[in-house]
Amino acid sequence: MSWEWGVIWEYLPRLLGGAWLTLELVAVSGLLGLALAVPLALARASANPLVRAFPYAYIFFFRGTPLLVQIFLIYYGASQFDAVKESFLWPVLREPYWCAIIAFSMNTAAYTAELIRAAIQAIPKGEIEVSLALGMSKLTMIRRIILPRAAGIVLPGYSNEVLLMLKSSALASTITLLDLTGMARTIIARTYTPLEMFFAAGMVYLAIAAVMILVFRLLERRLNRYQFAKRPS
């Protein structure tokens, strides 16, 4: 087998350009997904079955179907309806970039909501009772007690979800976006060196994942300071 390092070096700058789009997709849809996940999780943890029903169905659908189907439903599916094509949404739904962002955000929101719900339910009951006893309103309690506590508990699980999202972002290449995988495929179409280019792309993914793991570890140390504190001697 002929292995050409030269071709990797030659195209590395372009691959890194693709990696930038990958990072952008993960960051933007990660933030949007998180914003969507918090209300979903709060509703999912509600005592009222009617409030619980919608997030339950949403999470069931998005976790039970492949992300690729969700992307295609939004990117190709939306064009089936003339009402969508004539509406103000069309400039957004026409763009593969925004379709990818929408699909990734909705997908990660479903997984993250489950994580947050589990975290909310893992908060010691006493802390909730104490805040009620102190006369906090429900909203204050959510803002001051529940969410900050859940954030610390959810972090290890959430870092996993972000890594999975990094890997899922490769699906953006199926709707013509030139993310890291898409860029590698484009280069291969020209050079026909699939093993070299996919290898290089894989190494870039690994490097990104390694940095993310590090960042989350630091964040965890910060958010869960109390667990890392030394006992005064």
Add this chain to the structure above:
Amino acid sequence: MDLQGYGQLLLSGLWVTIELALVSLFFGLIIGLCGASARLSASPVARAIATTYTTVVRGIPELLLVLTLYFGGSQLLMWIASMFGYDEYIDVGQFAAAVAALAIAFGAYSTEVFRMAMMDLPKGQWESAAAMGMTPLKTFVRIIMPQVWRLAIPGLGNLFQVLLKDTALVSVVGLNELMRQASVGAANTKQPFDFYLAAALLYLLLTVATTLITGYLERRSKPELRGTRA
């Protein structure tokens, strides 16, 4: 939802998806068992190989794995074969490349599940089997495996769901599974939403069925729960 006679096509795709998932599951479980044994072995070389395998495969996108094996599988296999002195052209079929990619991905995750399960078994199990004069292989098959299996079922069930959803990626390289057939129907009828929604519902059906089967296996593997409901 009007599928305009393409429903049959979707069902044939569903069948290929199931086939793909089950064959990949089979090979993935074998890889996982070998991987876990290697990770827990006394040999540092075996440990290093297994650790590198799980770290790398779990860190790169499944789609990249599918594409690599589809476009580079023949090249890779011929390179390996040439080390053994075989220099003819080898063609890796579409299905084989897809199964290889999915099994390698599943194997990396199941390695971790099996490793955890094996570590949960008390060491005394190995020692007493050895004291009874069993060979390590026999111990593994008769004593360790049946117990590891029990501990690993919930984790493996989750992984199988991931595998089921990952089979959709194979449509990118043109294998006629559910997702691909949905695309064909969508292109011919100009009703992409209906077809992708139909595909989504069929996938949902598969994941629900998997959840039920996993629950059943889990209850069966725990005698104390036999006869109860989930």
